[in-house]
Amino acid sequence: MEKYDVLIIGAGVTGTAVARELSRYQLKIGVLEREEDVCCGTSKANSAIVHAGYDAEPGTLKAKMNVRGNQLIGELAQELDFPFRRNGSLVLCLDEKQYPALQKLYEKGIANGVKELRILSREEVLEMEPNVTDQVVAALYAPTGGIVCPFHMTIAFAENACENGVTFHFNTEVKTIFRKQVADAAESPEQTDIEKMYLPHDTGTWQLVTSSGIFEAKCIINAAGIYADYFHNMVSEKKIHITPRKGEYCLLDKTAGTHVDHTIFALPGKFGKGVLVTPTVHGNLLIGPTATDIENKEGINTTREGLDEVLTKSTASVKNIPTRQVITSFAGLRAHSDGDDFIIEEAVKDFIDCAGIESPGLSSAPAIGEMVAEILRKKYALQEKDNFISTRKGMKDFQKMTLEERNEQIRHNPAYGNIICRCEMVTEGEIMDAIHRPLGARSLDGIKRRTRAGMGRCQAGFCSPRTMEILARELQIPIEEITKSGRNSQIIKGTNKSSFVDTFKEENRI
Amino acid sequence: MKYYDIVIIGGGPAGLAAAVAARKNGAESILILERDKELGGILNQCIHNGFGLHTFQEELTGPEYAARFITQVKELQIEYRLHTMVMDISSDKIVTAMNREEGMFQIQAKAVILAMGCRERSRGALNIPGYRPAGIFSAGTAQRLVNIEGYLPGRKVVILGSGDIGLIMARRMTLEGAEVQVVAELMPYSGGLKRNIVQCLDDFGIPLKLSHTVVDIKGKERVEGITLAEVDEKGKPIPGTEEEYECDTLLLSVGLIPENELSRGMGVDLNPITSGPKVNESLETSLEGVFACGNVLHVHDLVDFVSEEAAAAGRNAADYICHHKTSDEIQDRCLQQNTIQLSTENGIRYTVPSEIRMEYMPEELTVRFRVGGVYKNCYISCYFDGERILHRRRPVVAPGEMEQIKLTREQLAKYPLLEKITLKIEEA
Numbered sequence: 001m002e003k004y005d006v007l008i009i010g011a012g013v014t015g016t017a018v019a020r021e022l023s024r025y026q027l028k029i030g031v032l033e034r035e036e037d038v039c040c041g042t043s044k045a046n047s048a049i050v051h052a053g054y055d056a057e058p059g060t061l062k063a064k065m066n067v068r069g070n071q072l073i074g075e076l077a078q079e080l081d082f083p084f085r086r087n088g089s090l091v092l093c094l095d096e097k098q099y100p101a102l103q104k105l106y107e108k109g110i111a112n113g114v115k116e117l118r119i120l121s122r123e124e125v126l127e128m129e130p131n132v133t134d135q136v137v138a139a140l141y142a143p144t145g146g147i148v149c150p151f152h153m154t155i156a157f158a159e160n161a162c163e164n165g166v167t168f169h170f171n172t173e174v175k176t177i178f179r180k181q182v183a184d185a186a187e188s189p190e191q192t193d194i195e196k197m198y199l200p201h202d203t204g205t206w207q208l209v210t211s212s213g214i215f216e217a218k219c220i221i222n223a224a225g226i227y228a229d230y231f232h233n234m235v236s237e238k239k240i241h242i243t244p245r246k247g248e249y250c251l252l253d254k255t256a257g258t259h260v261d262h263t264i265f266a267l268p269g270k271f272g273k274g275v276l277v278t279p280t281v282h283g284n285l286l287i288g289p290t291a292t293d294i295e296n297k298e299g300i301n302t303t304r305e306g307l308d309e310v311l312t313k314s315t316a317s318v319k320n321i322p323t324r325q326v327i328t329s330f331a332g333l334r335a336h337s338d339g340d341d342f343i344i345e346e347a348v349k350d351f352i353d354c355a356g357i358e359s360p361g362l363s364s365a366p367a368i369g370e371m372v373a374e375i376l377r378k379k380y381a382l383q384e385k386d387n388f389i390s391t392r393k394g395m396k397d398f399q400k401m402t403l404e405e406r407n408e409q410i411r412h413n414p415a416y417g418n419i420i421c422r423c424e425m426v427t428e429g430e431i432m433d434a435i436h437r438p439l440g441a442r443s444l445d446g447i448k449r450r451t452r453a454g455m456g457r458c459q460a461g462f463c464s465p466r467t468m469e470i471l472a473r474e475l476q477i478p479i480e481e482i483t484k485s486g487r488n489s490q491i492i493k494g495t496n497k498s499s500f501v502d503t504f505k506e507e508n509r510i
Numbered sequence: 511m512k513y514y515d516i517v518i519i520g521g522g523p524a525g526l527a528a529a530v531a532a533r534k535n536g537a538e539s540i541l542i543l544e545r546d547k548e549l550g551g552i553l554n555q556c557i558h559n560g561f562g563l564h565t566f567q568e569e570l571t572g573p574e575y576a577a578r579f580i581t582q583v584k585e586l587q588i589e590y591r592l593h594t595m596v597m598d599i600s601s602d603k604i605v606t607a608m609n610r611e612e613g614m615f616q617i618q619a620k621a622v623i624l625a626m627g628c629r630e631r632s633r634g635a636l637n638i639p640g641y642r643p644a645g646i647f648s649a650g651t652a653q654r655l656v657n658i659e660g661y662l663p664g665r666k667v668v669i670l671g672s673g674d675i676g677l678i679m680a681r682r683m684t685l686e687g688a689e690v691q692v693v694a695e696l697m698p699y700s701g702g703l704k705r706n707i708v709q710c711l712d713d714f715g716i717p718l719k720l721s722h723t724v725v726d727i728k729g730k731e732r733v734e735g736i737t738l739a740e741v742d743e744k745g746k747p748i749p750g751t752e753e754e755y756e757c758d759t760l761l762l763s764v765g766l767i768p769e770n771e772l773s774r775g776m777g778v779d780l781n782p783i784t785s786g787p788k789v790n791e792s793l794e795t796s797l798e799g800v801f802a803c804g805n806v807l808h809v810h811d812l813v814d815f816v817s818e819e820a821a822a823a824g825r826n827a828a829d830y831i832c833h834h835k836t837s838d839e840i841q842d843r844c845l846q847q848n849t850i851q852l853s854t855e856n857g858i859r860y861t862v863p864s865e866i867r868m869e870y871m872p873e874e875l876t877v878r879f880r881v882g883g884v885y886k887n888c889y890i891s892c893y894f895d896g897e898r899i900l901h902r903r904r905p906v907v908a909p910g911e912m913e914q915i916k917l918t919r920e921q922l923a924k925y926p927l928l929e930k931i932t933l934k935i936e937e938a
Contacts, residue, residue, distance in 0.1 A: 301727070
């Protein structure tokens with residue numbers, strides 16, 4: 001049984017942001033993740049937007065966290081070396097009658113403390129974004145809005161946390177949580193000094209039964225995304241309910257990536273922010289999401305209706321979107337709480353919720369990390385480490401290198417001269433780095449999120465056999481074990497004609 | 511900086527045939543840049559037979575067909591680099607490439623032949639709804655796994671798209687021990703060659719469902735099943751016609767897209783219908799001295815025609831560098847010369863080439879094109895301005911089979927004022 005001071009459930013952007021922030025302190029921290037990698041749930045399938053913060057109701061946690069997160073993220077992107085660009089966002093008003101709503105949004109932004117907000121005239125908008133619909137009458141302009149790579153942001157938090165001593169347990173699904181009897185805890189001779197120092201003795205420690213054994217923790221952080229209600233309700237009498245709210249998206253080729261430069265929203269409707277059109281930090285164009293409340297917490301399938309809705313609605317705000325350039329579509333589930341706000345608090349003693357983290361959750365992650373750390377710091381009088389490493393170096397970005405710099409890298413390691421993914425121009429060296437970094441990639445999707453290999457216009461058609469080969473070689477596992485995304489997602493089903501052998505064996509009971 | 515007269519981008523069937531022809535027509539300094547580990551391109555994974563009936567009057571496998579050209583390239587001592595990725599080509603023909611040994615390097619070429627081939631359309635391009643588990647492959651990726659690596663991508667298979675690779679893979683997967691349940695095709699006709707439907711589906715009892723598509727993919731980790739539905743004339747699924755198939759694999763053979771990212775980067779004009787460069791009679795693109803051939807120009811169904819087309823591009827590139835004109839001379843000629851546009855109407859989607867400069871018109875020119883639908887008992891007609899000069903009866907034409915007509919210099923010379931050649935289908 002492994003014992004921790006703090007166990008975080010979930011290695012999404014919230015869990016890893018909290019882990020990174022807590023790793024400043026003298027604590028033994030673990031992260032339990034059901035999937036084989038970080039960033040496998042809500043964090044991997046969203047709008048990749050850093051919202052300015054005008055959208056949430058003043059006074060809510062969403063408003064506070066969003067604005068604070070937006071302030072923190074610029075510096076954090078530098079420190080932890082992940083792609084972030086403040087491209088600014090525009091909320092279009094497409095009808096004179098809607099103008100009061102735009103004005104109200106502006107006022108909400110001001111109340112929330114969003115800087116540099118202003119309302120633009122039709123002419124100003126069209127000059128800024130010529131592809132915006134001719135129907136536009138005005139727009140709210142938020143220069144502080146930005147775009148980020150959610151994979152790299154989450155991976156950056158996780159790698160930095162890992163370097164600062166946080167242990168990650170993947171393929172570890174938490175089944176039950178209960179409190180160990182007080183008497184047991186008091187009699188335990190194995191208490192570490194830290195436990196004696198910071199954590200209260202008047203209560204039992206938490207026991208977490210998982211798919212990879214039992215873990216013990218003094219304090220639990222519930223960052224389980226759409227499953228946060230499941231764990232909360234396991235320990236608390238005051239029940240919460242999280243609804244998976246599905247959002248479907250289409251991603252377009254880089255040839256369409258400059259169609260708009262700002263993130264284009266239309267005025268919010270009943271279901272969230274409506275369909276946005278935005279460039280991504282990597283130069284694609286992203287359109288979506290829909291907002292459909294569903295029952296199934298695993299329902300990340302796209303639907304015909306959803307994708308059609310995305311394509312149709314996007315044309316309301318931006319004209320001539322080259323929809324023939326769609327290279328993939330995906331769906332993500334937002335964790336919508338019944339109270340319509342983030343729940344970041346101590347639910348029961350030594351059990352901290354980070355629940356209902358839907359949009360603007362990505363933007364808020366740095367602030368949520370900070371807030372949870374503050375709760376724990378007060379509670380346990382935490383001491384800072386003197387050897388905390390605040391920076392992390394991301395993967396090499398060859399696109400930004402000169403020919404000479406690139407050749408220097410290739411001389412040093414010839415694998416950097418061998419292109420594996422021809423659409424995104426990813427080299428063997430980068431794929432090897434993705435595998436051997438702290439918390440390295442174990443699957444094709446893991447490689448994809450770290451290097452973009454397979455994320456381009458051919459969608460891994462050419463590179464997947466070669467990436468599989470590299471994974472098998474570097475991890476020293478048979479190629480049959482290589483998966484798309486862990487668990488039972490193996491890519492191949494044996495060697496040629498192996499099914500004949502299997503059938504023969506079955507029939508003859510060998 | 512290195513210097514070559516002709517740099518050929520891609521060492522597949524088009525690049526190889528272009529190189530051989532260029533050398534035979536007097537080009538001394540030629541370099542082929544190939545990104546894969548060997549020459550031959552996609553032919554290396556096409557281990558079925560049926561190649562070379564036109565070129566060699568015998569039936570070869572893909573690797574055998576490629577070997578014939580590779581042997582010639584070696585005999586003619588044409589230089590080539592393997593494992594070498596072209597990163598960029600500038601409009602003034604500086605090719606930036608990279609490999610392990612030389613790092614990133616640049617070559618100044620006098621002429622460039624684009625022969626990068628094509629890629630397969632992915633699931634994403636079709637926006638097929640459903641989950642995104644392992645077990646969804648483009649047919650070409652599956653072909654590589656099976657034929658080159660020796661791995662079976664799945665055991666119970668549904669194939670969407672009846673393009674040639676899909677049909678070939680239905681047979682291959684069956685032979686390697688998978689159960690291919692059905693091939694579904696969105697269109698009311700197959701996009702593949704008739705012979706492939708007979709030899710790859712009919713002979714193995716694999717059903718072909720025309721006017722059907724995939725409307726759902728099930729399975730979060732690995733494919734567990736797919737849903738097919740019939741579609742109406744507009745290609746929209748008809749509610750109530752859904753059929754469930756339990757399977758672990760979905761292969762997609764839903765079209766090929768010429769890979770013109772480099773061409774676009776250097777500023778070559780592209781034809782939105784073929785997704786390939788616009789070319790003249792010399793297979794020269796909108797950039798002088800930049801030629802294109804093979805699947806990067808327009809998608810072919812027979813490699814024999816790729817070789818033929820590429821040989822023409824190679825010859826023309828050799829002529830270009832051997833009789834290299836100054837830009838003033840070219841300007842003069844452009845002013846004088848008579849350029850004839852090729853246009854299409856009624857049922858014909860495009861032609862390659864799309865214009866003919868009379869001065870460069872060879873003795874005989876092959877004009878290749880595709881039709882947009884299935885037509886029975888029709889005529890393929892060619893008009894010189896208003897005058898019909900060809901009216902060829904065809905029992906059936908289909909989008910899956912490339913068509914061609916030949917024009918001669920002599921024929922065109924009779925019409926000195928000719929401005930437009932129009933190809934169209936006329937019903938009987």
